[in-house]
Amino acid sequence: MFGFQLFDTILLISLAILAISLLGSIYRIIKGPSPSDRIVALDTVGINMIAIVAVSSILLRTSAFLEVILLVGVLAFIGTVAFAKFIERGVVLDRDRDQ
Amino acid sequence: MTLLHWATISPLLLAILIPFLYKYLRSVHTGWFVLALPLVLFFYFIRFLPETSDGGVIEQTVNWVPSLDINFTVFIDGLSLLFALLITGIGSLVVLYSIYYLSKTKEQLHNFYVYLLMFMGAMLGVVLSDNLIVLYAFWELTSLASSLLISYWYHRKKSTYGAQKSMLITVFGGFAMLGGFSLLYVMTGTFSIREIIGNVDTTSSLFIPAMLLVLLGAFTKSAQFPFHIWLPDAMEAPTPVSAYLHSATMVKAGIYLVARLTPVFGGVPEWFWLLSGFGIVTLFWGSLSAVRQKDLKSILAFSTVSQLGLIMCLLGLGSASLYFGAGTDTTMYTTATLAAVFHLINHATFKGSLFMTAGIIDHETGTRDIRKLGGLMTIMPVTFTISLIGTASMAGLPPFNGFLSKEMFFTGVLNATELEIFNMKTFGLLFPVLAWVASIFTFVYCMILFFKTFTGEFKKENYDKHVHEAPFGMLISPIVLGSLVVVFGFFPNLLSYTLIEPAMNAILPTVLGPDEQFYVNIYHWHGFNTELFMTIGVILFGTFIYLMMKKWAKLEIYLRERDPLNKVYDGSLVLLASGSHTITASFMRGSIRQYLIYIFSFMVLFIGYMLFKLNAITFTGEGSAPITFHETTLALIMCIAAITVAFARTRLTAIISLGAVGYSLALFFVLFRAPDLALTQMVIETVSTVLFLLCFYHLPVFKEKFEKVPFRLTNLVVSIGVGALVTIFAISAHYSKSFESLASFFVDASYKEAGGKNMVNVILVDFRGFDTLFEILVLGIAAVGIYSMIKLRLQKEGS
Secondary structure, eight states, rough: OOHHHHHHHHHHHHHHHHHHHHHHHHHHHHHHHHHHHHHHHHHHHHHHHHHHHHHHHHHTSSSSSHHHHHHHHHHHHHHHHOOOOOHSSSOOSSSTTOO | OOOOHHHHHHHHHHHHHHHHHHHHHHHHHHHHHHHHHHHHHHHHHHHHHHHHHHHHHHHEEEEEEGTTEEEEEEEOOOOHHHHHHHHHHHHHHHHHHHHHHTTTTOOOHHHHHHHHHHHHHHHHHHHHHHHHHHHHHHHHHHHHHHHHHHSSSSTTHHHHHHHHHHHHHHHHHHHHHHHHHHHHHHHHHHOOOHHHHHTTOOTSHHHHHHHHHHHHHHHHTTTTTGGGGGHHGGGGGHHHHHHHHIIIIIIIHHHHHHHHHHHHHHHHHHHHHHHHHHHHHHHHHHHHHHOOOOHHHHHHHHHHHHHHHHHHHHHHHTTTHHHHOOTSHHHHHHHHHHHHHHHHHHHHHHHHHHHHHHHHHHHHHOOOOOTTTOTTTTTHHHHHHHHHHHHHHHHTTTHHHHHHHHHHHHHHHHHHHTOOOTTTTTTTHHHHHHHHHHHHHHHHHHHHHHHHHHOOOOGGGSSSSHHHOOOHHHHHHHHHHHHHHHHHOTTTTIIIIIIHHHHHHHSSSSSTTOOOOOOOOOSSSSSSSSSHHHHHHHHHHHHHHHHHHHHHTTSSSOOOSSSSHHHHHHHHHHHHHHHHHHHHHHHSSSSSSHHHHHHHHHHHHHHHHHHHHHHOOOOOOOOOOOOOHHHHHHHHHHHHHHHHHHHOOOOOHHHHHHHHHHHHHHHHHTTOHHHHHHHHHHHHHHHHHHHHHHHHTTTSSTTTOOOOOOHHHHHHHHHHHHHHHHHHHHHHHHHHHOOSSHHHHHHHHHHTTTTTSSSHHIIIIITTHHHHHHHHHHHHHHHHHHHHHHHHHOOOHOO
């Protein structure tokens, strides 16, 4: 029993640390100053969320959230790429070149 | 459906055929086809005379809506037969007259006869129906048909004005009447007039409101003061219409209703005073206004108003006899009712003929203005004779029938002063005085009407066309009516026990003892009594005033024709329009922001008030889960992100912060163990953030000012109010759960009955699959909508 409690405590502490780092990223999103800073911060938020979801699912003793982790990974990647393209070229989706 | 029912609605049925007759039989004047019907109906109704004069009644019912006690019951007694004969008899004469009056080639005859037949059927329905709701339905149909007929020459502005005015006033009254009928139903539980009589409770608190509402309907229809103003403007209708509707039938619908409901309401002072008071004022005002008119039909219109007031007043005075009931010597009080019924018939005869002669004069000379007319006596001898009879009867001169009813009217008002009930001791003297003065005015306008038209010099330059006597066909109807005036004048007792006595029986059913009969004996010579001297006074004063016309005709009151009450009507219409426009414009500003403020403030105030009033705010803390550290942190993050949205300086920040809110919500879903929700939330949030960015990118350049949200105190108050309300509401709802949730069923059943381990998905596609189906539909509609918005716009730009 003691082992489980200790384990849970450690998980909670790591959750708290992750939450604080999420707060830090949010601060960066708010503060800016340039869009690129915000986007990098948003990407970090995504990675932080992966970690939070993972730690939470260990804490909740469930494997139901593994898809969420994968999904956030994919979305964070796509989102960052889309933003990057937006900043670079002004559009996200290119028109068909033949038109 | 019995023959009687078919007879009642036969004009409506014939109206359907008229357009075909008009279209396919152009060589014959459509009126000839119409003429047969009222004639046949007239003789059909005459066959009931022996039965009703013996005190019998005919009643036949066809079920219409039996579950609501609405049945088409045709009921014939003396009163309704009298009206039915008036409607069909004068209807036949008017149709005959209209055949010669309206041109076959120039007028749209099918419209005219459809409306006229519609009116005739509706009017028969009103007088023959025993069921109040059916009566109301026919009543409104008469208003509609009357408006259509008034605006028959719809290209004239005055016609449409008159039609609108009569429609507004009579439908207003009709609607009030429906309210009165409903109250009667509430009191007695039946719509049948015969069952209401005797069942009605005079002490009920609904009795007086019901009476007022019903009287409002009767007064507006019968053009009583101050609702008489529509009648003079209805004179824009073709003259046959004026003769039929606005003298003989429709305006008497209110009289009929009052007479019909006298057994219900009569015998109480309110009924007595309202009827006789409004009646005598209308009589006075109408006769005074008629003197001022310069147009033949306007004089006749105001004269109709005044005569209707006279009849209404007599009905009111006669209702006093119901107060005493059977057994007493009631001749004194019932004289007024006798006079009312008699004058009703007389008025229909002489006013119908006068309108027709006015129409002839208009038709043959091209003008109805008494200032232009004159000297027609030798040119139009027949019209002159009929007019002489009509005006003399209207003025109340012997030996015509108007004299008899006027004498009885004086008897009625003189008797009224001797009443010992209803405060008549104090106010009773008003009646004979007002009646006498009004009779003088009546005499004066009759003289104006007659002498200004037919005597004096014939000035050829006043007329546009060659003036000559009317064709014989046009003269038949006025001759018939004029002869009736003379016949009823010389032999009034033709009517006594055939028509008048049965009608009185219907109006005052409880006055007589078992074997008694009303004493109806009308004769010319009463001896030297007060009434005779009053009549002599009327003639002397009237002649004097007419001879002095040059002196008083310059008075301003004579020069102005319009009734001052029209100003009130027109002003209130304008006020209604501008007032409602102002009110609407004050809150319908077209700004969505403002509408949202209304919606939200209403929500906050209303729900907040109800929460407070029902004492529903609970915060017990019972059964709450413990709060953990990471939940708190996540909530903090979410709050910070949400507040950033509100205070963001740029839109991009707002969009990203909104995304942050969405992602933290997904995290909450994780923490509260909802994997499917978390997955969906993630994807949807990403997509919607991208969509926001898309919108953001396409903002027009010239308006692109990255300003922060301006501060408005109202918005702050409303938004804080909404937030606080929803929070309090949610918390209170949480702590006042009154029953267990269904969740345990799904936990047990999702694998056993549906064969799935993912409970959320089982609920979505199995237990409550219908919701999912229609959410799929919603997404489909949204997709199609977006596609079509983009595509259609592009095409429009291209073309």
